Amino acid sequence: MVHRSPRQNVDLRSLTYPELEELVLSMGERRFRAEQLFRWLHGQGITRLDQMTNVSRELRARLGQETTLTTLRPLEALGSADGSTKLAFATADGHVVESVLMPEERKVSVCLSTQVGCAMGCAFCATAGLGLVRSLCAGEIVDQLYRIRAWLHQRGDTRRISNVIYMGMGEPLANLGGVRRSLEMLMHPLGANLSSRRITVSTVGLVPGIHRMATWSFQVNLAVSLNATTQATRERLMPTAKKNPIPRLLQALRAFPLEKRRRITFEYVLIADTNDSDEDAARLLRLVAPIPCKLNVIPLNPTDACNLRPPGAERVDAFCSIIRRSGCTVITRNSRGSDIGAACGQLAGRLHEETGPA
Ligand code: SF4
Known part of the structure; x- marks a missing residue:
């Protein structure tokens, strides 16, 4: 629902299309204005309202x-020898978020952040050290x-x-509301x-969130960071596994109503003397066998x-041959951008230390 009064807290970039319609109607404007605004906000990605040249000055x-209009401020871009680039952005309240761009021959893939910092505490992750500062709103995710x-x-x-x-x-x-909205916006024609x-x-495997995603009216691909084949090792690497x-995680995934030709991706970060034995590979196969899936070993x-x-x-x-x-x-695949600290949180952590939040 759009908060009608006061509207000061409404971030235009975080409104879904129906909410934008509701907003313009509440302002006494005609419905087609929502289409104009949505095109500017998401098709063009404007950063200032005066760029909307077909919208009246009034x-x-x-x-x-x-x-308000959420817009991120570019801070730094770090290129890697493998072609990927990590970009750091400042939010309006002075926090740093980072995204990674991974170019391929004709297309580009991007990796987006959903929170400033993270509360999950994974042992192998630089972001974990930042702790959770706050979740990003949908506008900050899509921007x-x-x-x-x-x-x-x-x-x-x-x-x-x-x-x-x-x-x-x-x-x-852990930011399902913002993520769902942002997905709706990114998929909008x-x-x-x-x-x-x-x-x-991609999730660490929060079971309640997976159940919620299963009820959405649309589906996107789901990737789960498994990273261990025993409960004890998983808890050591990912405290949220407790x-x-x-x-329970596998049960939720078995129950996930996958659309035709979709498969769950299991991500498995391979760590020396921790989860990389032949026994781990065999256990991994047994765990995922009942689920239509592919494995991503990194x-x-x-x-x-x-x-x-x-x-x-x-x-x-x-390890991979056993699975194959x-x-x-x-x-x-190798972690992209290892020479620029592309593991999530490394650049943001440094910028955070250098500049601190505003
Ligand atoms: S790996 Fe992902 S979920 Fe785990 S601490 Fe890092 S950012 Fe959070």
Whole structure:
């Protein structure tokens, strides 16, 4: 519901299309204004209301007085030898969030943050050290994509952003409201018009959130960071596993009403002498067997935040061969941007230390 009075707290960029319609009608404007506004806010990704050239000066002035427009301020871009770029942005209240851009031949994938910091405390993650500051609103989530689009445009890069992964700072299912709204906006044909098949929400496995996602009227891809095959190891790596034990998590995933041709992705960060044994590979196969899935095995990107390290190449190969031999789809990839600290939270952590919140 749109809060009618006062409207000062309404962030235009966080309103879904029906809410924007409700807003313009409540201001005594005609319904088609919502379409104009939505195109400017999400199709064009404007940063100032006066850029809406087909909207009357009077309406722009009223919107300026009665609402806000969330826009992130680009702070820094760090390029990696592998072609990925990490971008840091400042929120209006002075916090730092980061996104990662991963170019491929004809398209670009982006990884978006959903929170400032994170409360999940994963042992291998730089963001965990920041703690949770706050969740991002939907406008701040989608604006990361619009700022990246503008950044590409400035460089004359005409590649389209076609894939979006909610896997930056924060746990998406701990910000379900903001995430759901942002997804609706990114998929809207008047906005970025992204296909739901090209959007992935990645979670540490919060069971209540997975149940809620199962009730949504639309579906995007679901990825779950499993990272261990025993409850004890998982709890050591991901404290949130205590409340979301492996059997309950797998039960929620088995019950997830997957659309045709969709599969759950299990992410498995491979850590030396922790979860990389042949027995782990065999257990992993048994755990995921009842679920239509693919496995994404990623050797750990070491950070200063912990003393865990990735296994050597031979161990990674041995682990993946066991999985491949079973016929299960396994994708192995190195952490993108390890030379620029692209593990989530590393750049934001440094900028936070250097500048501090405003
Ligand atoms: S890995 Fe993800 S969920 Fe875990 S602490 Fe880092 S940002 Fe949070």
